[in-house]
Amino acid sequence: MASSEEDGGGNGSVEEKENGKKRSLGALATAWLIFYNVAMTAGWLVLGIAMVRFYIQKGTHRGLFRSVQKTLKFFQTFALLEVVHCAVGIVRTSVLVTGVQVSSRIFMVWFIAHSIKQIQNEESVILFLVVWTVTEITRYSFYTFNLLNHLPYFIKWARYNFFIILYPAGVAGELLTIYAALPYVKKTGMFSLRLPNKYNVSFDYYYFLIIVMFSYIPLFPQLYFHMLRQRRKVLHGEVIVEKDD
Numbered sequence: 001m002a003s004s005e006e007d008g009g010g011n012g013s014v015e016e017k018e019n020g021k022k023r024s025l026g027a028l029a030t031a032w033l034i035f036y037n038v039a040m041t042a043g044w045l046v047l048g049i050a051m052v053r054f055y056i057q058k059g060t061h062r063g064l065f066r067s068v069q070k071t072l073k074f075f076q077t078f079a080l081l082e083v084v085h086c087a088v089g090i091v092r093t094s095v096l097v098t099g100v101q102v103s104s105r106i107f108m109v110w111f112i113a114h115s116i117k118q119i120q121n122e123e124s125v126i127l128f129l130v131v132w133t134v135t136e137i138t139r140y141s142f143y144t145f146n147l148l149n150h151l152p153y154f155i156k157w158a159r160y161n162f163f164i165i166l167y168p169a170g171v172a173g174e175l176l177t178i179y180a181a182l183p184y185v186k187k188t189g190m191f192s193l194r195l196p197n198k199y200n201v202s203f204d205y206y207y208f209l210i211i212v213m214f215s216y217i218p219l220f221p222q223l224y225f226h227m228l229r230q231r232r233k234v235l236h237g238e239v240i241v242e243k244d245d
């Protein structure tokens with residue numbers, strides 16, 4: 001998975017550097033991105049406030065996922081547009097990096113937390129929810145202020161430092177949640193297709209989940225090192241020289 005610098009990408013501000021020159025992002029694209037990022041910041045803020053209020057009022061995490069799930073599903077699914085942004089080139093980040101990040105989140109929301117009610121009260125669900133919320137409030141406000149050319153340093157700092165802890169914590173929450181789902185999936189055979197059937201195809205969701213868990217081993221470091229490279233570039237001004245080949 002190439003880094004965005006290696007792709008020649010990794011830029012979505014009003015003015016983009018291209019081959020050493022500055023390139024203006026169209027007014028329409030900029031306006032859309034500002035709208036998108038403001039909406040996403042607001043959405044994740046609403047989610048964060050709802051979680052804090054729930055915990056203060058009820059004094060427990062039980063029922064928290066259920067109470068915030070509509071907002072979570074809406075805004076996390078809306079993030080599919082990020083892959084579109086990369087694909088159409090208004091945000092020059094790698095489609096692959098963004099695709100892995102967004103699809104793993106969509107998978108967690110719809111095919112794990114939504115589909116398996118029995119695991120919704122696990123502490124690990126709250127762990128990834130809190131981690132995602134802090135990450136996304138920081139990330140979308142970073143993009144918004146960056147597009148407006150008024151980026152406070154502490155937001156930039158938070159964007160490129162919080163992930164050092166939050167990424168492994170989020171991954172731990174996600175993996176523990178999938179792990180907690182395994183016995184239920186095995187017992188019920190959900191989303192599985194057994195032979196014989198008219199399609200002559202068999203699929204076992206239980207083993208699929210185990211493969212997904214193992215796929216974190218090669219994929220997560222790629223995302224983490226991508227962010228470390230972004231951090232070096234943005235906070236320390238390091239230029240990553242493209243290879244000729």
Ligand SMILES: CCCCCCCCCCCCC[C@@H](O)CC(=O)SCCNC(=O)CCNC(=O)[C@H](O)C(C)(C)COP(=O)(O)OP(=O)(O)OC[C@H]1O[C@@H](n2cnc3c(N)ncnc32)[C@H](O)[C@@H]1OP(=O)(O)O
Nearest residue numbers: 010011012013093098101104135143163166167170219230
């Ligand atoms: C079907 C089953 C699939 C199962 C797959 C299983 C494998 C899963 C392995 C992966 C595990 C992931 C786990 C994960 O979910 C856990 C967490 O998220 S924990 C929380 C911590 N996470 C993070 O901090 C990362 C959050 N995500 C991201 O940051 C991005 O999604 C990522 C693509 C990883 C990196 O983003 P990007 O490359 O864009 O980096 P930058 O933020 O530095 O941006 C680069 C430039 O692009 C501009 N940009 C990007 N997006 C926008 C936007 N929306 N609006 C405007 N501009 C944008 C940005 O400003 C930068 O421009 P510039 O260089 O000018 O500053």
